[in-house]
Amino acid sequence: MLDINNLHVKLEDEDRTIVNGLTLNVKPGEVHAIMGPNGSGKSTLSYVLAGRAGYEVTDGSVTFKGEDLLEMSPDQRAAKGVFLAFQYPIEIPGVVTMQFLKVALNAQRKARGEKELSTPDFMRLVKDRAAKLNVSQDMLKRPVNVGFSGGEKKRAEILQMAVLEPSLCILDETDSGLDIDALRVVADGVNALRSPDRAMIVITHYQRLLDYIVPDHVHVLSKGRIVKSGDKSLALELEKQGYAEFDKSAA
Amino acid sequence: MSIALARTAAEEALDFSLPHRRMEEWRWTDLRQMIDKPYPPRQMVTAEQGEVERLLKSSPFAAIAGARMVFVNGHYDSKHSKLVNSAVEPQAEITEPVQQMNAAFATDGARLVLSGSIDTPVELVFIATDAAPRTIATHNVIEVAGGASATIIETHIGKGSYLANSVTEIRIGEGARLDRVKADLESHDATHLAHAHVTLSANVTYREFTLSTGAKLNRQNGTYAFKGEHTDAKISGAYLLAGKQHADSRLVVDHQVPNCASRELFKCVMDDHARSIFQGKVIVRPHAQKTDGKQSSHALLLSETAEFDAKPELEIFADDVACGHGATAGDLNEDHLFYLESRGITPAEAKALLIAAFVGEAFETIDHDGIREALTDYAARWLTEHRRKG
Numbered sequence: 001m002l003d004i005n006n007l008h009v010k011l012e013d014e015d016r017t018i019v020n021g022l023t024l025n026v027k028p029g030e031v032h033a034i035m036g037p038n039g040s041g042k043s044t045l046s047y048v049l050a051g052r053a054g055y056e057v058t059d060g061s062v063t064f065k066g067e068d069l070l071e072m073s074p075d076q077r078a079a080k081g082v083f084l085a086f087q088y089p090i091e092i093p094g095v096v097t098m099q100f101l102k103v104a105l106n107a108q109r110k111a112r113g114e115k116e117l118s119t120p121d122f123m124r125l126v127k128d129r130a131a132k133l134n135v136s137q138d139m140l141k142r143p144v145n146v147g148f149s150g151g152e153k154k155r156a157e158i159l160q161m162a163v164l165e166p167s168l169c170i171l172d173e174t175d176s177g178l179d180i181d182a183l184r185v186v187a188d189g190v191n192a193l194r195s196p197d198r199a200m201i202v203i204t205h206y207q208r209l210l211d212y213i214v215p216d217h218v219h220v221l222s223k224g225r226i227v228k229s230g231d232k233s234l235a236l237e238l239e240k241q242g243y244a245e246f247d248k249s250a251a
Numbered sequence: 252m253s254i255a256l257a258r259t260a261a262e263e264a265l266d267f268s269l270p271h272r273r274m275e276e277w278r279w280t281d282l283r284q285m286i287d288k289p290y291p292p293r294q295m296v297t298a299e300q301g302e303v304e305r306l307l308k309s310s311p312f313a314a315i316a317g318a319r320m321v322f323v324n325g326h327y328d329s330k331h332s333k334l335v336n337s338a339v340e341p342q343a344e345i346t347e348p349v350q351q352m353n354a355a356f357a358t359d360g361a362r363l364v365l366s367g368s369i370d371t372p373v374e375l376v377f378i379a380t381d382a383a384p385r386t387i388a389t390h391n392v393i394e395v396a397g398g399a400s401a402t403i404i405e406t407h408i409g410k411g412s413y414l415a416n417s418v419t420e421i422r423i424g425e426g427a428r429l430d431r432v433k434a435d436l437e438s439h440d441a442t443h444l445a446h447a448h449v450t451l452s453a454n455v456t457y458r459e460f461t462l463s464t465g466a467k468l469n470r471q472n473g474t475y476a477f478k479g480e481h482t483d484a485k486i487s488g489a490y491l492l493a494g495k496q497h498a499d500s501r502l503v504v505d506h507q508v509p510n511c512a513s514r515e516l517f518k519c520v521m522d523d524h525a526r527s528i529f530q531g532k533v534i535v536r537p538h539a540q541k542t543d544g545k546q547s548s549h550a551l552l553l554s555e556t557a558e559f560d561a562k563p564e565l566e567i568f569a570d571d572v573a574c575g576h577g578a579t580a581g582d583l584n585e586d587h588l589f590y591l592e593s594r595g596i597t598p599a600e601a602k603a604l605l606i607a608a609f610v611g612e613a614f615e616t617i618d619h620d621g622i623r624e625a626l627t628d629y630a631a632r633w634l635t636e637h638r639r640k641g
């Protein structure tokens with residue numbers, strides 16, 4: 001589904017390489033966890049996959065469902081099925097969450113040549129998904145992320161994901177800032193979306209999330225490249241030992 | 252010492268000296284230079300009925316207004332009006348150029364006394380039909396009786412090239428509430444010069460909203476005199492400007508008594524070479540303690556050649572007051588755009604959503620649901636049409 005090959009990314013206005021020869025292959029149905037020290041390039045990788053401006057790909061390729069992902073605009077990528085749950089979700093004053101969800105869903109459907117969802121059908125869908133994620137009707141009436149607590153923002157991201165039903169879900173530290181109950185709610189929400197034709201990349205610092213969302217593969221990212229891959233036991237190992245060893249090997 | 256300036260063709264036609272940039276309040280809007288051709292006054296124009304009806308229908312409030320009073324080319328149109336004038340006389344002192352020009356050329360205007368509780372909005376429609384360039388001036392006097400409540404809409408629509416001068420004098424009695432909505436939807440070849448003179452008694456609630464999107468040249472003055480305590484006024488506006496449109500608003504909020512509140516909120520969206528100016532002055536007289544006066548103006552510049560100037564002035568002579576002002580200008584936030592686009596929203600749609608969100612804050616101040624929706628729709632249409640154009 002997703003083929004990242006020898007990817008090199010630098011900042012557009014600085015001569016600084018952040019992603020440095022990263023290769024990753026994600027198949028439908030798989031869950032990949034990416035762990036790694038602060039500043040190792042995890043969020044940068046997720047932004048590059050989502051199409052954020054400010055980064056320049058200097059080498060390598062990214063293929064998504066057989067097409068060159070890097071050639072697509074962010075909205076085209078979303079319509080194709082890419083979804084990024086932001087590490088720091090952005091507040092948008094004046095745009096009501098409910099309206100935003102509707103515009104987004106229908107824009108994607110339109111881009112895929114599908115029929116737009118009627119308002120009652122849409123309301124039913126959102127109500128159902130929101131209830132499962134403990135997102136209140138009040139939050140849906142408020143502007144996107146404005147005044148949401150840290151945990152509410154993360155839940156709102158997962159709600160968007162549950163409504164948009166993407167085929168590649170990238171979760172960037174969705175667990176940080178969540179209390180223990182919220183973590184379970186979010187993990188249940190994510191697990192509900194697991195399916196044989198949907199893949200997930202879960203970026204996290206903590207083994208705890210991976211107890212709930214059990215990954216097929218765990219990768220350690222250091223200085224912009226994957227320095228070790230393994231199964232879920234690698235996460236446990238990291239929890240005990242930290243990253244010191246991998247930092248050395250990446251140097 | 253004053254220097255005699257040679258009269259421009261426009262001044263000759265009017266036999267009137269236009270304000271110019273050496274006058275502080277007109278520094279950004281030099282009418283001597285900007286009014287580039289003569290607009291002779293007192294030109295009777297017979298309006299074509301079809302055109303009048305088309306223009307009337309184009310009012311966003313056509314389905315909302317209860318009673319209408321229609322002025323065509325500066326004259327009362329009995330055929331399309333439901334209301335007739337009451338006996339009420341102007342009282343405002345004539346001190347500034349727009350008023351002086353109006354005093355010289357006004358042909359007609361609404362004279363209304365509103366009393367009791369009037370549920371459906373009253374619409375005053377000012378129509379200019381297509382004809383040779385000319386000056387059209389109207390003078391309205393609206394008196395709101397003590398304890399009354401009413402909503403009044405002023406709609407300015409037209410076709411062709413003309414200079415519309417509109418002065419509205421409003422006096423609001425004790426305990427009354429007035430919601431005033433003004434929509435400047437003039438022809439894009441028109442010049443719109445307006446002056447509102449609002450006097451507020453005690454315990455009054457006053458809400459004003461102005462949408463400015465017509466006219467190539469637009470100047471609006473507003474003076475708001477607080478003459479009774481515990482009065483609360485909100486004055487808001489939205490500008491949607493493109494091409495070479497120029498809009499300049501000068502508001503003077505004059506707190507003459509204690510315990511009153513004023514809020515000014517202006518949101519300007521500008522594209523191409525459009526330019527807008529917000530001059531807001533808040534005066535707090537020496538004994539007007541506990542005045543709560545705030546003013547803010549914000550501009551969204553959609554092109555690098557659009558320009559916004561803000562000139563806030565606070566003249567505070569009382570010591571126990573809460574007054575402040577803020578002005579910002581910027582373009583669309585890249586992070587906001589990316590977030591929306593990352594959810595599948597196209598760049599054009601994302602832009603439109605953010606622009607609507609930006610001006611939305613000003614529209615939110617309109618209490619009447621029907622009016623707010625009509626104007627929000629109008630703004631949305633502006634955005635779509637504007638986007639299609641370029």
Ligand SMILES: Nc1ncnc2c1ncn2[C@@H]1O[C@H](COP(=O)(O)OP(=O)(O)OP(=O)(O)O)[C@@H](O)[C@H]1O
Nearest residue numbers: 011018036037038039040041042043044045054087
């Ligand atoms: N737009 C930018 N401007 C300047 N530096 C940037 C930019 N984007 C990323 N960086 C830098 O690139 C490096 C990688 O950042 P990134 O956010 O990808 O790390 P991360 O692995 O997600 O870290 P964390 O675990 O703290 O979230 C950091 O040193 C960061 O400062």
Ligand SMILES: [Mg+2]
Nearest residue numbers: 042043044087
């Ligand atoms: Mg990060």
